[in-house]
Amino acid sequence: MKLAVFAALFQAVAVSVTSAYPITGNGVNCRSGPGTSYGVKKVYAKGADIKVSCQTAGTSVNGNNIWDKTQDGCYVADYYVKTGTNGYVTKKCSASGGGGNTGGGSGDGKLPGPVKDDYPYKSSCGGVDPWRYYKCQCTSFVAWRINKRLGVKFHNQYKGVNWGNANSWDDAARRTGVKVNSTPVPGCVAQTNAGNWGHVAWVTAVGDKTVTIEEYNHNVREGYSKRTVSKGSFNYIHIKV
Template sequence: MKFSIIAFLLQATAFTTLTAAYPIKADDVNCRSGPGTSYTVKKSYAKGKDISITCQTAGESIKGNNIWDKTSDGCYVSDYYVQTGTDGYVTKKCSSSGGGSGGGSSSIPGPVKDDYPYKSSCGGTDPWLYFKCQCTSFVAWRINKRLGVKFHNQYKGHHWGNANSWNDAAKASGVTVNNTPKPGCIAQTDAGSAGHVAWVTAVGDKTVTVEEYNYATVEGYGKRTVPKGNFRYIHIKV
């Protein structure tokens, strides 16, 4: 009888372990430091790999599914790529402190949406001494709001001016400028009559996704994904 009880418990434990593991249903699925594609890739899973989910949380929507699964490896994978048998939650929700970090703060790079405060009142100057609804005003606002840096047109004693002078002003201010984008840094180019700056929201293997103002839409918001080489990158905080 004692042997039968032990055997039953072992079988129950094995069953529990098996039901807690779910297969990956796509090739080379990235597991990231947080619930979104802007977070650092920690590892990748092959198709068919069984993963154990410790908790689930809401994050960036992937093909209509905003659930992200925290694996036993301590990273997050989109639930869209995990064969759980449902589009809903299959285990407990992660604690508020378990969402990972893409750049030291949950606000970096932040949600991808047009939350610029002056979109309905273009014209005149903003609190950072830029013209409202221009690319420079939008990025200056993002730097203040999401990076928590008190940035303005005379940051660190240097005149940043038009977008085509931001890289030189950054270097003069001791701010890193390079060819390596990170979510929450500034994309900058000298192209055009006054150059252009944008907010980096996600980074791929060869591409970068930016949010911007006054590019494809005059004095309006836009988002696009382009080759990394289209810009240089200003790292005010990240």
């Protein structure tokens, strides 16, 4: 009887011990929640061993929607973790441990929002929009997204500074204390000074080395388009996220 009890206790302890699994990708993001819309808390190098405390469903990555909560308290896509299976290998995370919200980094479930051309002035280009930009230009589209998706009352004179053309948005952001860096997250603004007027776009998804943006007046004259490019193609303005 004592041996049976000891064996049962040993088995229970063994099951609770978390196994270590290697990371298979280069520079794999560990995020604050189970999805690509959450902010990056840590980056794992290829071959790094992580311990998985629980698993939950989230954004699908190459057909695998499982996300692993690591010993660092953040979530990594199971696709990049060599567990030996595409299924669950440990317990599911509780509601307090994450897994319910795969929306935006603000936790409101609205970011980055649907990937579609929902710009309200697409059939009435020309003239000035409510945010003091010309309709169907990249700046107008992004100003609308900031207002609609972020709930920020952004306009051409935001925080008392003239934001102007797209090529001056990074300078205006810095002058008003808005963070500008090279780290994109869904719901931030992609900005470049290239060309005569520069360009701004809405970040809708982030990969290991790429960023997917929605934009106006780039591939389609005064129209909507979407593309995936290298992260290094833009600066990133974090008005809210």
